[in-house]
Amino acid sequence: MPHLAVSGVHANYGALEVLHGISFDVDRGGIVSLVGPSGSGKSTVLRTLVGLTRATRGTVEIDGDVIDYRSARAIRAARDRMAIVFQQYNLFQNMTVLRNCTLAPVKIKRRPRSEVEAEARDLLALVGLADKADAYPDELSGGQQQRVAIARALALRPDILLLDEVTSALDPELVGEVLDTIRRLSDEGMTMLLVSHEMGFVREVSNAVVFMDAGRVVETGSPAQIFDAPRSDRARDFFGKVLRH
Amino acid sequence: MDYTWQFNVVWRNFDVLLQGAWLTFQLGVFAFAGGTLVGLIGAAIKTYGPLPARLLVDVYVVFITNTPALIQIYFLYFGLPEVGVRWSSEACVLIGLTLNAGAYLTLILRAGFLSVRTTEMEAGETLGMSRLQQIRYIVVPHIAKSIYPALANFFIVVLVMGTSVGALIGVDELTGTAINLSTVNYRWLEYFTVTAGLYVVLTLVASVGLALLGRWAFRVKARIV
Numbered sequence: 001m002p003h004l005a006v007s008g009v010h011a012n013y014g015a016l017e018v019l020h021g022i023s024f025d026v027d028r029g030g031i032v033s034l035v036g037p038s039g040s041g042k043s044t045v046l047r048t049l050v051g052l053t054r055a056t057r058g059t060v061e062i063d064g065d066v067i068d069y070r071s072a073r074a075i076r077a078a079r080d081r082m083a084i085v086f087q088q089y090n091l092f093q094n095m096t097v098l099r100n101c102t103l104a105p106v107k108i109k110r111r112p113r114s115e116v117e118a119e120a121r122d123l124l125a126l127v128g129l130a131d132k133a134d135a136y137p138d139e140l141s142g143g144q145q146q147r148v149a150i151a152r153a154l155a156l157r158p159d160i161l162l163l164d165e166v167t168s169a170l171d172p173e174l175v176g177e178v179l180d181t182i183r184r185l186s187d188e189g190m191t192m193l194l195v196s197h198e199m200g201f202v203r204e205v206s207n208a209v210v211f212m213d214a215g216r217v218v219e220t221g222s223p224a225q226i227f228d229a230p231r232s233d234r235a236r237d238f239f240g241k242v243l244r245h
Numbered sequence: 246m247d248y249t250w251q252f253n254v255v256w257r258n259f260d261v262l263l264q265g266a267w268l269t270f271q272l273g274v275f276a277f278a279g280g281t282l283v284g285l286i287g288a289a290i291k292t293y294g295p296l297p298a299r300l301l302v303d304v305y306v307v308f309i310t311n312t313p314a315l316i317q318i319y320f321l322y323f324g325l326p327e328v329g330v331r332w333s334s335e336a337c338v339l340i341g342l343t344l345n346a347g348a349y350l351t352l353i354l355r356a357g358f359l360s361v362r363t364t365e366m367e368a369g370e371t372l373g374m375s376r377l378q379q380i381r382y383i384v385v386p387h388i389a390k391s392i393y394p395a396l397a398n399f400f401i402v403v404l405v406m407g408t409s410v411g412a413l414i415g416v417d418e419l420t421g422t423a424i425n426l427s428t429v430n431y432r433w434l435e436y437f438t439v440t441a442g443l444y445v446v447l448t449l450v451a452s453v454g455l456a457l458l459g460r461w462a463f464r465v466k467a468r469i470v
């Protein structure tokens with residue numbers, strides 16, 4: 001059974017449908033990457049999974065359990081298991097790095113502060129920021145903030161991590177450190193759904209690649225198959241453009 | 246112009262003036278605190294509430310900000326007893342000032358609500374926060390920081406201008422006390438000179454206190470004076 005199963009998901013912004021039936025699976029401990037042109041709906045897929053955008057049709061299952069997005073409680077339960085990291089990090093600017101990571105586990109999940117703080121410090125060490133616990137987000141570089149955002153997401157002990165273009169707001173020399181963090185999480189067995197334009201990285205870490213265009217999945221396959229032998233013209237066009245530069 | 250200043254009588258009654266200043270300070274602090282709570286609720290409703298509630302807040306703000314504070318307090322003190330509601334003059338000033346400040350603070354805080362990055366709130370939402378928790382942990386600290394200077398200025402307005410209205414319905418705050426004492430001793434010039442000085446001291450104390458509080462609580466690097 002796949003860890004995360006998405007089938008036939010449609011979603012709208014207002015009256016405009018932007019996802020027209022999206023389906024793919026992610027196995028436990030696997031990494032699946034969503035790639036495709038800008039505006040093809042990759043972010044909307046991730047937003048729909050965590051209930052920020054409402055699916056109008058289709059189902060999302062975690063370990064075979066269908067998430068009922070009409071129920072606030074079910075959405076909360078889903079968010080306990082899936083954490084999302086945004087392109088623009090979206091850290092809480094008024095809190096220190098440590099508090100960014102501990103706020104939700106302590107105040108929302110009511111776990112003991114000392115235990116949560118110890119765990120958060122371990123996570124900050126994992127993303128290479130052990131010495132920044134008391135800094136504020138505006139005192140950090142973009143790459144550091146993005147790694148804090150990953151630590152903050154992990155502090156809720158999710159089973160599944162959703163990463164939306166986590167490197168595209170970063171200067172090129174900062175990309176590597178974030179990718180290293182993702183590699184490390186993958187080694188630890190985290191299930192991940194990745195939206196990325198770092199094609200080299202996608203190819204290296206993904207178990208499967210989902211190519212999207214205009215709100216549809218055009219093709220799905222292994223990285224080698226999608227990158228080296230795309231079946232669709234759309235994919236060939238797209239990779240022809242992005243892989244050339 | 247051969248007026249002879251005589252401060253002796255003022256110094257003899259200085260403790261009474263100080264009591265008045267203390268009451269002014271208390272009225273200012275409580276009215277501002279109450280007004281901040283009202284303004285926070287008003288601004289939250291204006292930003293996130295359903296349409297009927299938003300309209301209600303609009304009506305409240307329009308009525309309060311377009312009528313003199315004196316009329317509002319007269320309404321409570323002279324008007325309400327006609328329908329059997331009788332509050333002390335202190336209570337009327339406190340309630341009146343709270344409602345008055347609440348309307349202005351709704352407007353001030355609303356600007357703060359609008360400046361919150363919605364992406365931070367979405368992040369909070371995906372971390373499992375309810376709307377109220379997002380307001381408490383993300384919106385309020387953000388607003389406190391971003392509009393702290395405006396808030397601090399408004400506190401001075403409430404403290405100095407707001408509370409002195411109390412004199413007109415017999416509250417012995419600083420202005421009222423000064424008027425009372427002057428009417429007995431006929432040393433208007435001396436009493437009001439000293440009273441003005443006391444107001445300046447009050448606002449200075451309040452400004453320094455607020456600046457220190459801002460630095461400590463919200464990392465606001467406000468100038469002290």
Ligand SMILES: Nc1ncnc2c1ncn2[C@@H]1O[C@H](COP(=O)(O)OP(=O)(O)O)[C@@H](O)[C@H]1O
Nearest residue numbers: 013014018036037038039040041042043044045
């Ligand atoms: N908040 C929004 N309101 C209306 N339309 C949106 C909004 N966000 C995205 N869209 C539209 O939805 C489509 C998919 O967007 P998105 O999921 O962000 O694509 P991607 O992440 O692949 O670039 C685009 O056509 C985009 O213009």
Ligand SMILES: [Mg+2]
Nearest residue numbers: 042043044165
């Ligand atoms: Mg996107």
